[in-house]
Amino acid sequence: MVNRNQNADDIIRQVRYDDVAVNNNLAAIVERIMVRNGVNFGLRRPNYTSPLEEYVLQTDAPLRTKIPKFFTKFAGDTTESTIEHVERYLIEVEDMSNNENLQMKFFPSSLTKNAFTWFTTLPQNSIHSWNQLEKMFHEQFYMGKTKISLKELASVRRKFTEPIDDYLNRFRLLKARCFM
Structure with missing residues (x-):
């Protein structure tokens, strides 16, 4: 019902606004409960669970x-x-x-x-x-x-586009795994 001194369109807009606010609030409450219980349908993303006990x-x-x-x-x-x-x-x-x-x-x-x-x-x-x-x-x-031979180490070459620092680091790592 609308009183004589009220605009009917304003009342209808207010009722619709209140309904949306109530529905949004209810949806937020339901979503929080679902997330708290590990159900996450609203967000469409999985919850991470550890492989550890x-x-x-x-x-x-x-x-x-x-x-x-x-x-x-x-x-x-x-x-x-x-x-x-x-x-x-x-x-x-x-x-x-x-x-x-x-x-x-x-x-x-x-x-x-x-x-x-x-x-x-x-x-x-x-x-x-x-x-x-x-x-x-x-x-x-x-x-x-895990080990490489001296022959394999000697055959290590710098790749065409490889920066010299990367090559030297790669060579040092291989050298550490070298056996005679």
Whole structure:
């Protein structure tokens, strides 16, 4: 109903505005509840779920434990050794080496690029132990040959468009893997 001193068009606009506001508010409430419960239909994007078990993710490091920075990260390139990476990782997490859950929890922080993408695409709660994680890592990225011969090192040439610094770095990395 409209009073005599009111404009009917203004009243209709106000009712429509109020209906939209109520519907938007209700939609926002429903969406928040869905997101809170892991359902995300409104946003049309998946929620990330870790391949690590929940109890692993909730493991806290003891007080005064130094969390490593992982200056050398594994990218999944063909020139990288998975064995060397795991060894370097275990050295860097020395304070946590007695706690398997902490070893697993911080391992993704030592990965980058393709290797990190691989880890994030593993099925939810699929990793239960450090041995399983290490085995899966080697199965995915191990290239087999980690040493090269002196003959192979001598045959390394600079690529046509390769900057000299990149060539020297590549040569140094190969030299470190050379055996006589």
